[in-house]
Amino acid sequence: MASNNGPPTGTDKSTSSSRKPFDSKFTVVIGGGGNAAQVAAALFAVRYDVYAVSFYENEAARWKAALGSDEFELTLDTGVKLHSKPKDITSDPAVTRNADIIVLAVPSFAHGEYFEKMAPFMKPGTIVATMPARSGGDILFASKLKTKASSMVFVGFETLPWACKFTEWGRKAHILGTKGTVLAAVTPQSAARKALAAIQGLMGVVPWIQESPNNLGISLRNPGMVIHPGVMYGKWGNWDRKPLKEKPLFYQGVDKRQEEVLVGISNEVQAIRAKMEKLVPGLDMSDAVTLKDWYMEAYAGQMSDTSTLGSCMKTVAGYQGLKHPMVEVHGGYAPDTKYRYLTEDVPTGLCFVKGLAEIIGVKTPMVDEVLTWSQKEIGYDLLHNGRMVGKDLSKTRAPQGMGITTVAQFLSAAKIEPVKKKKESFMKRLAALCC
Numbered sequence: 001m002a003s004n005n006g007p008p009t010g011t012d013k014s015t016s017s018s019r020k021p022f023d024s025k026f027t028v029v030i031g032g033g034g035n036a037a038q039v040a041a042a043l044f045a046v047r048y049d050v051y052a053v054s055f056y057e058n059e060a061a062r063w064k065a066a067l068g069s070d071e072f073e074l075t076l077d078t079g080v081k082l083h084s085k086p087k088d089i090t091s092d093p094a095v096t097r098n099a100d101i102i103v104l105a106v107p108s109f110a111h112g113e114y115f116e117k118m119a120p121f122m123k124p125g126t127i128v129a130t131m132p133a134r135s136g137g138d139i140l141f142a143s144k145l146k147t148k149a150s151s152m153v154f155v156g157f158e159t160l161p162w163a164c165k166f167t168e169w170g171r172k173a174h175i176l177g178t179k180g181t182v183l184a185a186v187t188p189q190s191a192a193r194k195a196l197a198a199i200q201g202l203m204g205v206v207p208w209i210q211e212s213p214n215n216l217g218i219s220l221r222n223p224g225m226v227i228h229p230g231v232m233y234g235k236w237g238n239w240d241r242k243p244l245k246e247k248p249l250f251y252q253g254v255d256k257r258q259e260e261v262l263v264g265i266s267n268e269v270q271a272i273r274a275k276m277e278k279l280v281p282g283l284d285m286s287d288a289v290t291l292k293d294w295y296m297e298a299y300a301g302q303m304s305d306t307s308t309l310g311s312c313m314k315t316v317a318g319y320q321g322l323k324h325p326m327v328e329v330h331g332g333y334a335p336d337t338k339y340r341y342l343t344e345d346v347p348t349g350l351c352f353v354k355g356l357a358e359i360i361g362v363k364t365p366m367v368d369e370v371l372t373w374s375q376k377e378i379g380y381d382l383l384h385n386g387r388m389v390g391k392d393l394s395k396t397r398a399p400q401g402m403g404i405t406t407v408a409q410f411l412s413a414a415k416i417e418p419v420k421k422k423k424e425s426f427m428k429r430l431a432a433l434c435c
């Protein structure tokens with residue numbers, strides 16, 4: 001895992017702002033009010049000033065009322081119980097005014113609303129972390145914050161670091177498991193050491209945060225955008241619409257056709273990676289691995305057959321027995337195509353991939369097939385004759401939905417420096433050194 005966005009420049013990437021210490025009164029804002037947000041708020045409030053913000057319905061008021069004057073009880077996976085209390089639980093975005101760090105622990109489809117509402121209040125240098133980021137979080141952040149984005153720090157996590165669940169809504173929760181390591185990328189990269197050190201300090205010793213070279217790697221690594229829409233399309237794309245008597249197995253049920261779809265999408269993502277590496281020589285995309293390699297990294301030692309992608313998926317110990325999302329209909333069960341496997345992973349995953357592929361001129365026949373089916377199922381207008389021109393693009397992470405249609409615009413939004421500019425600045429530095 002290297003640590004640069006583009007080719008090596010040979011300079012010390014630290015800046016004066018990345019070395020400026022935080023104030024001793026450190027303030028954290030947590031966005032959301034579900035399992036993850038309540039757990040993060042409770043964990044971080046043990047040591048720091050924490051404000052919880054939710055824009056979802058009347059969730060903030062309900063959470064504040066549920067907690068009353070009591071403290072939140074968080075049971076860690078070690079069995080240790082922590083007691084803490086956010087300074088406030090509110091729906092007022094102005095609370096972000098004093099934030100040193102904002103952590104969004106909500107499903108990715110809600111990130112845009114948080115960025116937009118918080119933007120007017122954030123002070124320069126605020127670190128904004130998304131857990132999980134899914135794909136294109138960095139360009140969405142740039143697009144929502146506009147000129148203000150250049151003075152902020154965006155951190156994209158590949159996943160939520162904990163498996164967690166509340167046991168009494170708004171009052172008690174359990175961390176069921178903590179990942180040993182978790183990947184996170186920082187934009188701009190010059191702020192990475194400071195941002196990741198601060199977040200590591202909030203979380204404790206585990207998970208050990210591993211710096212990923214750039215947010216594009218996190219975006220293209222996103223396994224959910226391949227697995228969920230891929231398996232759904234492979235299974236239900238040609239369904240005869242006859243209700244099933246039983247809910248089918250999701251992972252253990254992966255057959256040849258589903259595997260073909262998954263491998264197809266994963267290979268197309270690799271073609272995008274290869275083209276990006278060509279466009280920006282030296283760009284480190286080492287974390288944008290194939291889906292098979294992702295399984296080998298994420299579940300090493302937990303699969304009894306690793307010969308193929310399908311066998312990995314079928315034999316992961318923790319996935320045994322997990323079923324397809326289904327709804328009850330007359331005569332049995334039908335697939336739930338309004339479940340997050342399509343409604344989240346298509347807009348904030350596959351749409352990013354297809355949009356970027358179009359910009360850089362990479363053909364994605366399998367992604368197109370999956371998107372063509374998915375857009376009908378989720379009621380979005382995205383692809384027309386294989387092109388991302390539908391009227392619902394702005395509801396997705398497709399760069400086109402944020403007005404990005406050229407390679408230069410994409411690299412600028414993602415803060416990936418084109419090699420030409422790097423050469424120029426290198427020549428300028430060289431000239432300065434010589435004179």
Ligand code: NAI
Binds near residue numbers: 113162163
């Ligand atoms: P959750 O389902 O408990 O979170 C729901 C929260 O999201 C709501 O409480 C609300 O704050 C917000 N929300 C929901 N619908 C919204 C809408 N239409 N508009 C605006 N806000 C809305 O989810 P949870 O468990 O907190 O997970 C958060 C993220 O972390 C998800 O993306 C999930 O897939 C991921 N994750 C969660 C894990 C866990 O153990 N809980 C494990 C791994 C990943």
